[in-house]
Amino acid sequence: MSDDDDPVEAAPEGSTCGEHPDRSALVTCPRCGTYVCLACWHGAVQRCHACLLRDPMPPVPWADEAKDVAARLFGTLADAFSPTRTAVKFTRGEWRRGVTFALVTVLPIAALAGVVPFTHLLRFGPLGEVHPIGTPSALEHALDVAQALGLGLLIGAAKLLVMAAPYLSLTKAYGQPSDAQPTRQVLLYRGWLLVLGGRTGLLLQLIVWLLPLEPGDSLRLGAEVLSILPLMALLWAMTATARMARVGPLAAVVVVLVPFIVLFLAEPLLIHSLRPLLPVLSE
Ligand SMILES: [Zn+2]
Numbered sequence: 001m002s003d004d005d006d007p008v009e010a011a012p013e014g015s016t017c018g019e020h021p022d023r024s025a026l027v028t029c030p031r032c033g034t035y036v037c038l039a040c041w042h043g044a045v046q047r048c049h050a051c052l053l054r055d056p057m058p059p060v061p062w063a064d065e066a067k068d069v070a071a072r073l074f075g076t077l078a079d080a081f082s083p084t085r086t087a088v089k090f091t092r093g094e095w096r097r098g099v100t101f102a103l104v105t106v107l108p109i110a111a112l113a114g115v116v117p118f119t120h121l122l123r124f125g126p127l128g129e130v131h132p133i134g135t136p137s138a139l140e141h142a143l144d145v146a147q148a149l150g151l152g153l154l155i156g157a158a159k160l161l162v163m164a165a166p167y168l169s170l171t172k173a174y175g176q177p178s179d180a181q182p183t184r185q186v187l188l189y190r191g192w193l194l195v196l197g198g199r200t201g202l203l204l205q206l207i208v209w210l211l212p213l214e215p216g217d218s219l220r221l222g223a224e225v226l227s228i229l230p231l232m233a234l235l236w237a238m239t240a241t242a243r244m245a246r247v248g249p250l251a252a253v254v255v256v257l258v259p260f261i262v263l264f265l266a267e268p269l270l271i272h273s274l275r276p277l278l279p280v281l282s283e
Pocket residue numbers: 029030031032033034047048049050051052
């Protein structure tokens with residue numbers, strides 16, 4: 001067994017991948033000595049795909065029953081800050097366990113993201129202020145907020161679907177069809193980043209509510225840039241995870257960029273189609 005820091009040897013001229021006899025090998029795995037092609041080589045962890053699957057890696061914290069719920073939740077959220085290293089964990093375990101994680105993270109974040117832009121009877125901000133518009137009754141307020149939460153959920157779910165469908169089908173086409181676990185897991189465990197970031201995400205709504213921002217102001221621009229960071233973390237995690245499904249390095253960039261471009265084009269159409277339900281007074 002060698003250290004992770006050992007220099008990696010190239011595969012001999014003319015050798016082929018141990019797993020794909022039709023592809024030429026590029027690297028000799030320092031752990032098992034197998035010659036592997038680019039798709040089977042995981043540079044970030046310095047081992048071939050077979051060694052990766054053999055190694056006892058920790059699972060996603062959420063799937064670790066030995067820990068308490070808070071440690072599982074916060075451990076999984078914290079993993080989002082090291083997208084490449086933690087992508088290995090998505091090769092472990094079963095994607096169905098990620099469904100509960102997605103429910104407790106994506107649902108509340110998506111719903112709350114609807115409150116500021118979609119309530120008709122409350123005006124938010126600046127500095128965290130909330131003012132009623134007109135003199136509605138408590139019931140009218142409750143229905144108004146409920147509708148805004150519902151619209152937030154609807155938009156969040158639509159964004160996730162628009163992005164997940166091309167990602168799952170492209171990684172299947174370019175990778176190994178049997179490796180669907182990692183790509184499903186990254187969507188379930190990192191989907192919250194999608195409803196947190198971007199123009200319709202919760203992060204931007206919160207910043208606009210809490211800070212004295214005017215549209216067009218430079219602070220507002222800074223807030224919009226900041227709101228892109230969760231999307232970058234998601235893009236990065238999805239690219240690293242596509243590699244875990246044995247999509248080659250270049251194709252891994254393509255299979256992630258396409259869903260993001262689809263999302264970028266679909267989001268304004270989605271908001272437009274909801275226009276009849278939206279408040280007249282927003283922005
Ligand atoms: Zn190996």
